[in-house]
Amino acid sequence: MAEGDRQAAQTDSVYRHEVAENLPAHSHHDAEVFVEARLTRYWRANLRVLTTLLGVWAFVAFGCGIVLGDWLDQFHIGGFPLGFWFTQQGAMLVFVALIAVYHLWMSRIERAHGVDDDPDRSVSPAGKPRR
Amino acid sequence: MSSQGYSFLFVGLSFALYIGIAFWSRVASTREFYVAGGGVHPIVNGMATAADWMSAASFLSVAGLIAFAGRDGSVYIIGWTGGFVLLALLLAPYLRKFGRFTVPEFIGDRYYSNAARVVAVICLLFISFTYIAGQMRGVGIVFSRFLEVDIDTGVVVGMAIVFVYAVMGGMKGITYTQVAQYCVLIFAFLVPAVFLSIMWTDNPIPQLGFGSRLNDGSGLTVLQKLDQVTVELGFSAYTQSHRSVIDSVAIVAALMIGTAGLPHVIVRFFTVPRVSDARRSAGYALAFICVMYTTIPAVAVFARLNLSESVNEAAYATAPAWVKNWENTGLIAWQDKNDDGIIQYRAGAPFAPAKPEFTEARGRHGERLLGNAPGANANELYVDPDIMVMANPEIAGLPGWVIGLIAAGAVAAALSTAAGLLLVISSSVSHDLLKRTFAPSISDRAELRCARLAAVAAILVAGWFGINPPAFVAQTVAFAFGMAAATLFPAIVLGIFSKRVNQPGAVTGMLAGLAFTLGYIVYFNFVAPELNQSEHWLLGISPTGIGALGALLNTAVAIAISRVTAPPPIAVQEMVDDIRIPSGAGIAHHH
Numbered sequence: 001m002a003e004g005d006r007q008a009a010q011t012d013s014v015y016r017h018e019v020a021e022n023l024p025a026h027s028h029h030d031a032e033v034f035v036e037a038r039l040t041r042y043w044r045a046n047l048r049v050l051t052t053l054l055g056v057w058a059f060v061a062f063g064c065g066i067v068l069g070d071w072l073d074q075f076h077i078g079g080f081p082l083g084f085w086f087t088q089q090g091a092m093l094v095f096v097a098l099i100a101v102y103h104l105w106m107s108r109i110e111r112a113h114g115v116d117d118d119p120d121r122s123v124s125p126a127g128k129p130r131r
Numbered sequence: 132m133s134s135q136g137y138s139f140l141f142v143g144l145s146f147a148l149y150i151g152i153a154f155w156s157r158v159a160s161t162r163e164f165y166v167a168g169g170g171v172h173p174i175v176n177g178m179a180t181a182a183d184w185m186s187a188a189s190f191l192s193v194a195g196l197i198a199f200a201g202r203d204g205s206v207y208i209i210g211w212t213g214g215f216v217l218l219a220l221l222l223a224p225y226l227r228k229f230g231r232f233t234v235p236e237f238i239g240d241r242y243y244s245n246a247a248r249v250v251a252v253i254c255l256l257f258i259s260f261t262y263i264a265g266q267m268r269g270v271g272i273v274f275s276r277f278l279e280v281d282i283d284t285g286v287v288v289g290m291a292i293v294f295v296y297a298v299m300g301g302m303k304g305i306t307y308t309q310v311a312q313y314c315v316l317i318f319a320f321l322v323p324a325v326f327l328s329i330m331w332t333d334n335p336i337p338q339l340g341f342g343s344r345l346n347d348g349s350g351l352t353v354l355q356k357l358d359q360v361t362v363e364l365g366f367s368a369y370t371q372s373h374r375s376v377i378d379s380v381a382i383v384a385a386l387m388i389g390t391a392g393l394p395h396v397i398v399r400f401f402t403v404p405r406v407s408d409a410r411r412s413a414g415y416a417l418a419f420i421c422v423m424y425t426t427i428p429a430v431a432v433f434a435r436l437n438l439s440e441s442v443n444e445a446a447y448a449t450a451p452a453w454v455k456n457w458e459n460t461g462l463i464a465w466q467d468k469n470d471d472g473i474i475q476y477r478a479g480a481p482f483a484p485a486k487p488e489f490t491e492a493r494g495r496h497g498e499r500l501l502g503n504a505p506g507a508n509a510n511e512l513y514v515d516p517d518i519m520v521m522a523n524p525e526i527a528g529l530p531g532w533v534i535g536l537i538a539a540g541a542v543a544a545a546l547s548t549a550a551g552l553l554l555v556i557s558s559s560v561s562h563d564l565l566k567r568t569f570a571p572s573i574s575d576r577a578e579l580r581c582a583r584l585a586a587v588a589a590i591l592v593a594g595w596f597g598i599n600p601p602a603f604v605a606q607t608v609a610f611a612f613g614m615a616a617a618t619l620f621p622a623i624v625l626g627i628f629s630k631r632v633n634q635p636g637a638v639t640g641m642l643a644g645l646a647f648t649l650g651y652i653v654y655f656n657f658v659a660p661e662l663n664q665s666e667h668w669l670l671g672i673s674p675t676g677i678g679a680l681g682a683l684l685n686t687a688v689a690i691a692i693s694r695v696t697a698p699p700p701i702a703v704q705e706m707v708d709d710i711r712i713p714s715g716a717g718i719a720h721h722h
Contacts, residue, residue, distance in 0.1 A: 039708070039711075039712060042712070043711055046711075050220055050221070053216075053220060054216075054220065057213065057216045061209050061213045061383060061387070062380055062383065062384075065205070065209050065383070066206075066376060066379045066380055066383065067376060067380075069372060070372070073370075077342070078339070078342040078343065079342035079343055079344065079352030079353065079354060079355075080342040080354065081354075081370055084202060084205075084354070084370045085342070087202065087205035087206075087208070087209060088197075088202075088205050088208060088425075088428035089338060089425055089428065091208075091209050091212070091213065092208070092209075092212045092421045092424055092425055093421070093425075095212055095213055095215065095216050095417060095421075096414065096417050096418050096421055098216050099215065099216060099219045099220075099410070099413055099414035099417055100414050102219060102220055102410060102414075103407070103410045103411050103414055106224075106407075106410065107407060110407075110713055110714075114714075115712045115713055115714045116407070116713060116714060117405045117406045117407055117713045117714050
């Protein structure tokens with residue numbers, strides 16, 4: 001994420017309408033266009049994250065677990081044939097890790113695009129802190 | 132104290148705990164009833180989700196299933212756990228942002244139609260009731276074996292307990308009870324697993340133990356030994372897989388998509404405060420589930436070893452007591468084909484039909500005689516896979532309190548899932564059918580009263596299933612997951628990731644997925660069960676895996692029909708834009 005992007009995000013969240021409303025009319029329009037472009041960028045970034053992580057997910061579940069299973073059995077991890085280990089242990093560990101990575105990665109992207117839901121930083125549509 | 136005494140003690144104590152929590156968490160508003168007020172911490176919610184999702188089948192049956200299926204059983208493990216990745220990445224954050232109470236509510240609002248909402252409610256009711264039937268059977272098994280009370284009495288007691296905390300506390304009561312139930316069931320599952328692992332390998336961690344060397348000085352690893360034993364007895368090697376690749380892929384996909392489409396799991400992510408908490412909570416839920424699911428394959432391996440080593444070639448007259456105990460419940464049967472008084476355990480079905488049909492008479496050695504025709508093979512032993520977890524402590528000679536613990540754990544697993552299902556049933560009836568469709572003018576208090584009445588009705592139906600279990604419980608699992616995969620999941624994902632999919636597309640898609648999947652399962656299980664073999668299956672995909680094709684069909688139909696009809700209204704497209712952004716989620720609210 002570009003540093004400029006991140007700074008812009010911090011000063012202008014989608015739901016901070018009051019910022020835009022206090023500006024002259026033409027800037028109001030500019031701000032809206034700007035917000036829309038930023039949301040599109042956010043959504044694209046989100047889809048990139050999903051494609052990457054689901055790619056890993058499918059490779060581990062269907063690839064290591066099933067299709068490549070017999071081939072992987074020639075390697076061993078401890079007393080486990082590797083393919084067998086993936087189907088009964090490894091795949092699950094990868095799944096947990098994937099959700100953890102997803103959470104951390106998305107939190108960064110959301111902060112950078114100013115769409116995160118941190119109650120300490122973001123402000124509700126009514127202009128009051130949400131809690 | 133006897134193991135039965137311990138069972139009564141532990142089950143009684145856990146019931147007292149659940150009822151205590153129920154009184155502490157009584158609710159007065161629909162928001163608390165449906166989504167626990169929306170303020171549940173992600174760790175608490177993750178733990179409750181884990182208990183909600185881990186059913187009696189997870190606790191009692193999966194280890195037994197894998198013990199007998201070996202590597203082929205892995206598809207269930209990968210499928211059920213992998214579904215949480217889909218849930219976390221594709222559903223949880225967006226549904227939390229949507230911020231209402233139920234799954235049909237999302238489908239009804241996104242596809243701006245009561246028809247879509249009602250179709251979703253029907254799918255949800257079908258999924259939930261088939262699932263509950265299995266839970267009640269689990270409660271029945273535990274009560275009849277460990278407490279030696281009548282199955283019917285056991286089911287009634289179980290239902291009464293769920294009644295107290297689900298009807299009084301709604302989602303709030305259920306959430307905090309489920310946290311307690313998770314602790315009970317995970318402790319109950321891990322203790323025997325640790326004992327077994329130490330017994331065979333000296334390694335106290337079961338996940339590592341079943342890949343270690345045996346402690347008998349033979350130098351073999353546990354898996355090498357098990358492969359050896361299974362091959363010797365005429366089975367195929369434990370670590371080898373035999374299912375076709377396409378069928379394995381389809382089953383894994385159907386179970387994953389089905390898991391992510393289970394309404395009682397999805398609805399849990401409505402209860403956390405923020406969108407990021409929904410993601411985090413899904414992660415915690417899977418981590419808590421994996422504590423148990425990584426232990427299951429280890430238990431399966433040790434159980435299979437124990438069974439082969441302790442029963443095969445043992446004289447029936449001097450066989451361990453657990454063999455006779457379980458024979459009395461009808462879940463073990465022995466037919467002395469060669470009349471030598473010794474139990475031979477080999478590959479193949481011991482007799483036909485596959486389920487034992489006991490006559491009243493006893494044989495020469497005191498065994499229960501069977502009316503079944505003996506099979507041509509040398510196998511004399513019938514073991515119901517469902518008993519592997521429950522019989523494990525007895526087989527391994529563990530102390531009586533471990534058996535009591537298993538009883539309490541299995542009941543906790545069954546009740547937590549049943550309660551979660553009852554809640555989605557009652558909320559979809561009171562909220563989606565009454566409030567949102569047929570009686571919009573109903574007040575908050577009247578709605579809450581209806582929700583409680585619906586919960587009572589659902590409990591009665593579930594109890595009826597428990598007392599008169601349908602003969603096809605095993606197949607109902609395939610039903611529930613196949614249906615969830617083919618109906619709800621595609622409709623929700625398309626609703627989030629496409630702004631173009633509209634009402635006619637989604638409704639026909641769901642109906643197409645439903646008809647195809649249901650038709651396929653019913654055809655192969657009930658209409659023509661004799662054809663239920665891989666050469667007759669469509670593309671070689673078994674009824675268990677057909678939900679994956681159903682989901683594809685649903686998606687294809689929904690997209691195709693949407694292309695040729697008008698796009699959704701602007702307001703709906705704006706709603707989709709809104710749920711895609713995490714900020715400004717607020718709390719779950721009324722329409």
